Amino acid sequence: MKIVHIVRQFYPSVGGLEDYVLNLAKEQRSAGHEVVVMTLNSDFQTGKQLVEHEEHQGIKVLRLPWKGSKRYPICKPDPALLNQMDLVHVHAVDFFIDYISLLKRLGRITSPLILCTHGGFFHTKKNQWIKKLFFNVITRWTLGSVDAVVCNSSNDYSVFAPISRRAQLVNNGIRVKKFGPGTPSGSAPANDLVYLGRFSENKRLPWLIEQFAKIEHPPGHLKVIGRSKTGDAAELISLVKRLGCEEKVKLIFDVEDDEIASHIVNSKFTVSASEYEGFGLGVVELMSYGLVPFLSEEPLSFKDFVDDSGVGRIFNITSSNFKAEYDLLVGDWSPAAAVGAASYANQFSWITVAEEIFNVYETTLENSVRAYR
Template sequence: MRVVHLCTNFFPGTGGIETFVLSLARHSLRVGISAAVVCFNRAKGVPGVLRDRDMVEGISVRRIPFVDLKYYQPAVVPLSPLRQADVVHVHGIGALLDFAVIARPLHRRPVVLSTHGGIFHTTRLAAIKRIYFHRWHRMVQRGVDVTVACSASDAALFAPVARRMVLIENGVDLGACAASAAACRDRSLLICAGRLTAHKRVDNVIRTFAQLVRRGHDVRLEIAGADADGLWPQLLALAAREGVAGRVRYVGPLDDGAFRALLGRATVLLSASEYEGFGLTVVEAMAAGCVPVVN
């Protein structure tokens, strides 16, 4: 069997969906299922245009150009990778899913959707998002064979529009996370992990961290993740106003090994995110022995 995964971002980009797709493709290869990825040729946090074709750990990657309208990113997906697959697995709703469904008479392959939180991570353009989801996406669902809800909250969100749905919560490589736990944990190290986007509310993490420092705790904060929205200069200025700039460090996006090593050293993971489709990082932190404190 051959599965082609359609997603906006993939390695070397970092994030929840990127990690999930890479882990799923790795596992597929181990059980004899061929996996390929079609994604965009630019990734958040990665400079420049990525090369058109690549191999990542035995996974064939095809990168395509797209039009970045911020909230909608249309692209023409080449039909050959879809026709060569037995299943088209789309990660997240949006232009790629719309294309896969509209082009279904041409590629003639079943379409599976993984929800990954939908589109309601923030309240921006909430009315337009509701119209898109409850009207347009409801029609798109007619061409989706199975919708895989990644969490119970996603199952509740998609239940009114999905034609056929199953709940399969995101898998986490607990063994790898547990193996990263350091023998001597740094009790002064707090971390915040995830893309630097508005809904992650890293500003509130910094404010909370500053309160700990003012109360006499000798701690420091490391922030990991791609600066998708260019927020780091503002966050650094906030840390300076709060008097903790010398204790806050931005380490940027990390690969799997480096991120797990960070989880293994840290004592606490701080998350003030307003919305998460699943919360993969929280589970990984617990597996590594790092205590999550979440919104």
């Protein structure tokens, strides 16, 4: 089968969306399929211009020129190239899916079209009324010519199912212990909270740091780990200095995987105060190491992680229960809780998720053949 994945950012850019496409493409290539990733020709994180053709981990990468905003980049793939593919799989709700769906509606693209939602575009509360209007008019119209809508979380399904009868839930995939085994310090893991991911606004890292800084003599540290180019790292550095909490909060930027893994295996908990998530990939990746989740209550997937795993705690952003919940989290920890977190995460392994995605492909192709007849 010939499959093209279309996504606005890919290697060398780093993030959850990029990881998803890479791991799905690798599984599909291992299964014997011909896979191409089509993406934009610049890295949003560095501003660097990228070469048109490249191969990354055995996957062909085709990069295209674009213009406009990074939030809604204008890029027009060649319909003739897309029609050479058995399946066109678009990732995220942006110009790509709107444009390709229009071409499909006009009969210029004949290949079946799949969309993965990846949280849509509601990650922040900015311009919500405009987003909702766009979603209920343009996105609803776009999905009318999409053959299958793969929702990457229960939250996404609740959002997309009302506007598409082709919506179906296939939870995100993770690489189990993706950063490597790590090096234990020799003693028991500390009561540290680890945040790992982007520093974007919806993650509410300043709030998280402020809440942790208020705790007198906390039983552990808050470790914030990520790439400095994924948000305002300078703001976080300034905030920690202003609050005088350098001994409580550790900012760990731009380090290699083995160092990240060592921080993880010497900690007990993963934390996120995010207000919106398409899924929460970073949380489940850390749970695969046995880190127990400590999460904000707003993303539906976060509640699922705690409820379905049977471990961890939820805190409320608007109340003052962060410290109380952290104390209960520490008191509840046990080796069995760590095992429970890891066991829960294993169900999201890429082998399982890739099989579910392929089932969507097969059903879509069968429906396309029947419609043609």
